[in-house]
Amino acid sequence: MPSLAALLPLVALATASQAFVTLPLNPVTGREGAYLKGLPDADRARVKLLKSRASSGPTTVPATNLAYVQYTTSVGVGSPATYYNLVVDTGSSNTFVGTGTKYVRTSTSVPTGQDVNVTYGSGYFSGVEYLDQVTLAPGFVIKDQSIGDALSWADFPGVDGIVGVGPADLTVGTLTPDVDATIPTVMDNALKQGLIEQEILGVSFAPATTYSDTNGALTYGGIDSSLYEGEITYTPLTTTYPAAYYWGINITDSTYGTTPVFTDSTAGIVDTGTTQILLADDYFDNYIAGIPGAYMDNTTGLLVVPSSSVAGIQPLNFTIGGTSFALDAAAQLIPEDQNIAWGGSAGVQYGVVGNLGSLSGEGLDFIVGQKFMERYYAIFDTLNSRVGFALTNHTFSTYSA
Structure with a gap:
């Protein structure tokens, strides 16, 4: 078999002598009978998938009323994703995990070199900041979202952290050494990456009847008229x-x-x-x-x-x-x-x-x-x-x- 070094001059010569190379397409053999049966349905299913992948319309996900006092939603981080139960907070804008289920780093986890510290009304967290892949719903995947890995914290019982959907300016002063940095929220990045057409969050809560009641919904990118x-x-x-x-x-x-x-x-x-x-x-x-x-x-x-x-x-x-x-x-x-x-x-x-x-x-x-x-x-x-x-x-x- 000729060596790679011997083949390279031939490849270069062929490239120089013609703009393209035509290759024959050989017919597929071995299929008999009604092997195209169901193809129209398969084509329609493919169209549906292609539309869903390219969709930038509103996406509604469930939210759970936990212990009658706060709403949480399931958020995936990394690839493969680890799912975390995060408090939905319009009063803060940092997203972080680790207060319950620990942050699992994968190939999509990139350290930013920043420490992070956020104080809330009755608690705090501090740790280190990463860029990572964040999944808010099936097919709704944000790349390079800045998230915190909580290494110490207080007053986050029963939850894994927060998904912050307040104004991004609230993140200024939370990083070190880059204290003047603004961290784009999940909503900011969803809009920038074309996952939503409008930076709108719809919130549907309801009175809870049990200690953990999945009776709420969040709509990313718009409103849900059924709610x-x-x-x-x-x-x-x-x-x-x-x-x-x-x-x-x-x-x-x-x-x-x-x-x-x-x-x-x-x-x-x-x-x-x-x-x-x-x-x-x-x-x-x-x-x-x-x-x-x-x-x-x-x-x-x-x-x-x-x-x-x-x-x-x-x-x-x-x-x-x-x-x-x-x-x-x-x-x-x-x-x-x-x-x-x-x-x-x-x-x-x-x-x-x-x-x-x-x-x-x-x-x-x-x-x-x-x-x-x-x-x-x-x-x-x-x-x-x-x-x-x-x-x-x-x-x-x-x-x-």
């Missing part, structure tokens, strides 16, 4: 700081029944990572003044509603984008069979509305948290700098202790 009812009300992002650092909006006014809670437009944030609905302390005082005998329980940090006042609970109303969004009694009260999970006592009626721990006028006077989004579909629209809300089939329900 809401009627029209969507949009409101622009606020320009008031510090709410403007987050998914911040203005609420024009609020009432409890007919009693004013606040009457001037005020700024706050919409945050999937906050469980309760929180009001500035003076607004909260106005709210509980309308509920006879209501008080804050220092042990749980929850509002206590006397049993004699439960039947008289009035709607808590917020005017957003010119539309009134009401929370009925069921939306304001914690079912008593969840009391133990909240650290409460049996037979006591607790509420989901709480106080911020600061007075109004500081630029972040409320948090529209998970308990609000369990009643209203939420849309986080980066391109148009707005947040939307719509009714669902569980906006209003009959309260049951």
Whole structure:
């Protein structure tokens, strides 16, 4: 057999003497009978696959209400992917794993040479940053997504980390030594890589009936019309700081029944990572003044509603984008069979509305948290700098202790 060195001059000569080489296609033999049967169906299946691979339309994935207090979704990292149960957080923007299931490095894991440290309201994580392949849904694979490998952390029980879908500016200052770097979020990279056509996140939550209830959904790249009812009300992002650092909006006014809670437009944030609905302390005082005998329980940090006042609970109303969004009694009260999970006592009626721990006028006077989004579909629209809300089939329900 001629050596490779001997063949190279011949190849070069052939290349120089003609622009291309024509090779004959020999007919396939050995097939008889109806061997083309089913080919039309196979062709249609191939078209469907090709479309799905090239699709940049909205993709909806399930989300789980874990322990009544937070929503998680399954996210794959690496190739082959290891799947992690990550908290869905619109109030932060770093994505990280390792607080439960450890980060498994594969051929797609590339160290960035950066350390990472993020502090949250009641916890933190620190570790090292990687670029890796991230799978949000079958066929929805983001390449070179920056993620953290948590080496130390506090207060992430039962979860493996966070998928951060807040504004990317929140990542500034989280890396070392490149403290001025901005880390693109999974939504940013999904748009850049053509996986979605619009940087929109649709969020569907619902009241949980069990400790771990997969009753929610996330839609990457758009909204899912099957998850809401009627029209969507949009409101622009606020320009008031510090709410403007987050998914911040203005609420024009609020009432409890007919009693004013606040009457001037005020700024706050919409945050999937906050469980309760929180009001500035003076607004909260106005709210509980309308509920006879209501008080804050220092042990749980929850509002206590006397049993004699439960039947008289009035709607808590917020005017957003010119539309009134009401929370009925069921939306304001914690079912008593969840009391133990909240650290409460049996037979006591607790509420989901709480106080911020600061007075109004500081630029972040409320948090529209998970308990609000369990009643209203939420849309986080980066391109148009707005947040939307719509009714669902569980906006209003009959309260049951």
